[in-house]
Amino acid sequence: MTDEIAAPAKRTFGGKLLIAVPYLWLLIFFLAPFLIVFKISLSQVAIAIPPYIPTFDLAEGWQAFTDNLAELSLENYLWLTEDALYWKSYVSSVIIAGISTMLTLLIGYPIAYGMARSPRAWRPTLLMLVILPFWTSFLIRVYAWIGILKNEGLLNQFLLMLGLIDEPLVILNTNIAVYIGIVYSYLPFLVLPLYASLERLDGSLLEAAEDLGSPPWKAFWQITVPLSLPGVIAGCFLVFIPAVGEFVIPDLLGGSDTLMIGKTLWVEFFNNRDWPVSSAVAVILILILVIPIVLFQNQQQKMSEADG
Amino acid sequence: MAKKSIGPVRREFVPWESPDHPPFIEFRNVTKKFGEFTAVNDLSLKIYEREFFALLGGSGCGKTTLMRMLAGFETPTTGQIFLDGQDMAGIPPYRRPSNMMFQSYALFPHMSVEKNIAFGLKQDKLPAQDIESRVAEMLRLTKLEEFAKRKPHQLSGGQRQRVALARSLAKRPKVLLLDEPLGALDRKLREETQFELMALQEDLEMTFLIVTHDQEEAMTVADRIAVMDKGQLVQVATPAEIYETPNSKFVADFIGDVNLIEAKVVEKSTTGTRLVSVTDGFVIDSEQNTDAGTDETVWYAIRPEKVRIAQGTGEAGAVNQIGGLVWDIAYLGDVSIIHVKVGEDDHDTIRSTFANVSRMVEKPITWDDEVVLTFDRDAGVILRG
CATH class of the missing domain: 3.40.50.300 (P-loop containing nucleotide triphosphate hydrolases)
Structure with missing residues (x-):
């Protein structure tokens, strides 16, 4: 008897423990660093190690702590609104990431669709091919694109050889190179969730649509696309979010006029050694990314609740 | 008629x-x-x-x-x-x-x-x-x-x-x-x-x-x-x-329940066919005319509900009458299916459906009862394969 009663209680404790793991993970590796960055963003730049004040040494006692607290201010955030460079970087980042995400979707959808409709025996191989680039360092792959895209690079040599162009195309150090870099690097992140949702799609739904008078190309828009939307949204988020803050690709492939917040942040942090301002830049970046996503998810939840 | x-x-x-x-x-x-x-x-x-x-x-x-x-x-x-x-x-x-x-x-x-x-x-x-x-x-x-x-x-x-x-x-x-x-x-x-x-x-x-x-x-x-x-x-x-x-x-086997009896054609006439069970030797008289020749082995298919069951012993050599022992009973509520052992082998059984029309029975059929199975001339069909 006691066993029967004890068992569910134990399970609930185990269940709580299981849920606690991801929360703990987020707390330690997301929330805590975020709070540190947020604190630095409220500090002032100083020539010291670390290069900001106050530093909050707990050994100095309670009085020092409250004094330090009083020194914190929103000055750095005001500074971000005063210099046009920052908001231009944000807007430019969002636009570049947005265009790249659209391009990735245009290329990734047919790939995911083709994989999902391929013979079952091929699918593990195709999936492997999508994941394969991850086995090489990201940095090396971006460097490789320099070799391909530069004026005397492989692409220009090839096009010249075919006689399609008379002069080498200037691609490297332009926004086009940045688009190519982002699309290439983030394609698997879009293909994988999209493939998962397309593969789940019940083939009899398409047959039913066809049976009811919808030709295959119409059935694609009426059935396949709406039902793969969760995969599309997940994939787009996985591309868009890291692309907004991308630094390596615009730094290596982009030109001096390629304005992205990741680069601005880098310059602020390493060249100007202004940790407080660069922290403020990072905090605003998170807000730009998190707020729309939260609003979107709220919207989705309301929609599914309206259904239920 | x-x-x-x-x-x-x-x-x-x-x-x-x-x-x-x-x-x-x-x-x-x-x-x-x-x-x-x-x-x-x-x-x-x-x-x-x-x-x-x-x-x-x-x-x-x-x-x-x-x-x-x-x-x-x-x-x-x-x-x-x-x-x-x-x-x-x-x-x-x-x-x-x-x-x-x-x-x-x-x-x-x-x-x-x-x-x-x-x-x-x-x-x-x-x-x-x-x-x-x-x-x-x-x-x-x-x-x-x-x-x-x-x-x-x-x-x-x-x-x-x-x-x-x-x-x-x-x-x-x-x-x-x-x-x-x-x-x-x-x-x-x-x-x-x-x-x-x-x-x-x-x-x-x-x-x-x-x-x-x-x-x-x-x-x-x-x-x-x-x-x-x-x-x-x-x-x-x-x-x-x-x-x-x-x-x-x-x-016959796919649709519904059926007794398939292996039998040999012994006599053909205008009014029907006479068969003898290969394993147990009982005589089947059918009104059906068959293309099968004399001495050919055929299947006689008869549905359980067309086989009547009664307690007692049959007359020796009677037509469409098989004596046996009750081997198993499946009570389904509306009907009971009674498996009657008609030969030496345990698997050599014929099933008869017994409609449970009365709620109370004075002397119910039970295991090892001696029973006799009877059926009409048009109760079953002769199949050649």
Whole structure:
């Protein structure tokens, strides 16, 4: 008897423990660093190690702590609104990431669709091919694109050889190179969730649509696309979010006029050694990314609740 | 003597008996191969307008392939399919005048019940008013009015089944194809739905083609049944004919319960045939004339409910009378099935159905009772294989 009663209680404790793991993970590796960055963003730049004040040494006692607290201010955030460079970087980042995400979707959808409709025996191989680039360092792959895209690079040599162009195309150090870099690097992140949702799609739904008078190309828009939307949204988020803050690709492939917040942040942090301002830049970046996503998810939840 | 007919007659509808009656659906020497595997083998079949026709068979017998060829999802390797006089070759599914109710229902999960039902009508670009009124009619017909705005995942299995039915009926197809339509329902709901289907088919004056592995379902709903095996038709007949006059051991065994007795033909006359059981030596006198020659071994198939059972011992050498011991009893409520051991071997039993017409029995039949089994001259059929 006691066993029967004890068992569910134990399970609930185990269940709580299981849920606690991801929360703990987020707390330690997301929330805590975020709070540190947020604190630095409220500090002032100083020539010291670390290069900001106050530093909050707990050994100095309670009085020092409250004094330090009083020194914190929103000055750095005001500074971000005063210099046009920052908001231009944000807007430019969002636009570049947005265009790249659209391009990735245009290329990734047919790939995911083709994989999902391929013979079952091929699918593990195709999936492997999508994941394969991850086995090489990201940095090396971006460097490789320099070799391909530069004026005397492989692409220009090839096009010249075919006689399609008379002069080498200037691609490297332009926004086009940045688009190519982002699309290439983030394609698997879009293909994988999209493939998962397309593969789940019940083939009899398409047959039913066809049976009811919808030709295959119409059935694609009426059935396949709406039902793969969760995969599309997940994939787009996985591309868009890291692309907004991308630094390596615009730094290596982009030109001096390629304005992205990741680069601005880098310059602020390493060249100007202004940790407080660069922290403020990072905090605003998170807000730009998190707020729309939260609003979107709220919207989705309301929609599914309206259904239920 | 009045002409005997087989089984109860549901409705006077026998177009297949007049050779001039034009078929509505015709399969003409249709073969379908998947690689090396032949799913349908040189099959010809005529189905008539307003008929409720069932394709019955075990899994892999080709019944679903046959239906999918009519719907256009599979192309025959050879042969032709006609629907209402039109050759269906090269016509894609979306332009065929047939609609299908899928085994999985295949309801569009992102659309409400009414949008699901309206889907086919929208493809035909019907005016919005017409679509609306047709959808309303279908909702009424399937008693789904209050669920119109729900999504499929918010419905029960029975409700989903009705949505699938409404959706496939909405376009008023020339033929409705039902692929194992009631397989996912529980027994009670399935039986109710069978009668609903029959009433719908009668009211809408449509042709229904149902694929099923459930013989009871086929026998309940269908005007005629085609029993399939290994890509071929074994027998095409009314449910009563299939049950009472199976044309082969396969059909006799597949449909319902049957005693198959191996017997040798000993005497042939104008009034019937006399057989002797190969293993147990009892004599069977049948009014059926057979093509089998004298001394040929045949199968005598007799349904358990046509074998009467009584306590006592039989007379030696009597005709259509077998003595034995009660070996096992299955009490099913309405009937009991009594296994009677008639030979030396434990497996050598004949089953007799005993209708439990009285609640109380003074001296019930029990294990090891001596019993005698009797049956009429027209109770069984002689089968040659």
